[in-house]
Amino acid sequence: MKEFHVVGIGNAMVDILAHAPEEFLEQNGVEKGIMQLIDMDRAVELYSSIGPAREISGGSAANTIAGIAHLGGRTAYVGKVKDDQLGEIFAHDLRAQGATYETRMAPKSEVAETGRCIVLVTPDGERSMNTYLGVTEHLSPTDIDTDQIARSEWIYLEGYRFDGPESHEAFAVAIEAAKSGGARVALTLSDPFCVERHRDAFRAMISDHVDLLFANRAEIMSMYLTDDFEEALSRGAADVDVLACTESEKGAHILSDDDRWHAPAIPTDIKDATGAGDLFAGAFLWGVTHGHGLETAGRMGCVAASEVISHIGARPEADLRALFQKHGLI
């Protein structure tokens, strides 16, 4: 038995969540439903314009790892924060959830701060993300603990981490450690515009190294430059062992070799869509590392996604195991 079920690598950040009317997005140049990278000046300007907010730890892969830990899985997380109050909050929340997190901590003298994501939630529950990466941008190959990765069954790589000067090298080191240590590789495409920025690097990694690919409809179509969702699914499935592709209220499609399953979405009152994909991935990975089949894992993903969009914040609040029981999945 390996020490960890999943080691996740991602951009460490704290979410600053505020409600905003549709008009606010237009007036402030925020594009709806996606993640935009912003610099510190823009972060300060945008923050001064938004309404009262609340701060809840986020970061895509960190949410996924928190979800797996919440379910009782053994997890570790790799991502960089600064030795500041937001960094402390991020580290606390992950550890308090039961995940191992050896902070790659940037010192107080570092100018950049802990990353943050200003998440604007419109009345329809959709989230529009504005990310100041801060120190998390500088995760480098030396921050990767290759021994830790070898002690894990899976590594989970966050697509957003393709942004950043040494990101690709850091992922290469992690993948090499996974391959030589017998860990399988999962990747999430994260965002259609992130795919746009790094399509070639994504493609090379997917076809050469990725065992399990997470994506949503927009991301997979951007990946394969097609308007045809079915074509994108087929091409994705051909590149990896397992493709798990979410399609919002239409649920998720799981493809592996010639098999294909559909997991229905669980209807809920959407308060805040932040973290839907992250928790889908978390529950899915918990399922596959705990002896469940791909179809069940997909259903678990949909249950967890439904829970996380029913409240503000991208980390689980209700007991996911109890929800899995309620839906007859465990």
Add this chain to the structure above:
Amino acid sequence: MKEFHVVGIGNAMVDILAHAPEEFLEQNGVEKGIMQLIDMDRAVELYSSIGPAREISGGSAANTIAGIAHLGGRTAYVGKVKDDQLGEIFAHDLRAQGATYETRMAPKSEVAETGRCIVLVTPDGERSMNTYLGVTEHLSPTDIDTDQIARSEWIYLEGYRFDGPESHEAFAVAIEAAKSGGARVALTLSDPFCVERHRDAFRAMISDHVDLLFANRAEIMSMYLTDDFEEALSRGAADVDVLACTESEKGAHILSDDDRWHAPAIPTDIKDATGAGDLFAGAFLWGVTHGHGLETAGRMGCVAASEVISHIGARPEADLRALFQKHGLI
């Protein structure tokens, strides 16, 4: 017309809200339902023991001011934060709500940090507060803008501010400015143990200067050292123009001279009792500064308290004016 309806003076802090089972309180020496002062070491120790949390701006008088501002009242707040990330969050959330807040900012070189309150919410919705005052403890007479107070109809003083080396002097300066500038004085007793620590100072201030006193059942009985609630109410009412005393699910009692009204509590599913008294006071003060009678103001207080305990965090989320309309109060 004066520039402000209410200027509030209180302990500026960010709440760190986490769910905790009853056993956690016992095991960690947290007394249920009250506010305990803790030092930084204890704050670090307790924080490392609690589960994942979320950060939402708090501070008793600041919540009250946020409530009045949310309703459209003209407000200002006086309280001290440090030039750190939590200080920034506190200042942002108050200003974003529409309140004037000229931060009395302690510099980065200051060792103490922005105050925080670790709020543990048990399954029954009760909150147990553990407060590290940090720099807010050092609000001094020089931080009081006497001119600003003179430009207000009311000042609202937070009982918790009786803790701190120069607190009493700061309040004396504020009261003097109010009296000479024609502002009336409201005070909240804040907490029974806070009353215990400073009973004589509270009593002197109440009988000499306070026009409107806010308290709950436990606080007013502690104030007058009696087990007889009715006696405590009578004695309180004799000391001030108006006494507004809340009694949890039994609603609120409003006493003025020989008149007395009862405002019923609005039943709700209690998620987190944090801020109930603060929002009662906010809505009450909004009512009395906007031409409503004391009975209506009391009813408004109960509606606002009911809203704030129906979710996590001590600042209003739903539209309070719409709720007042729904209850036929405006």
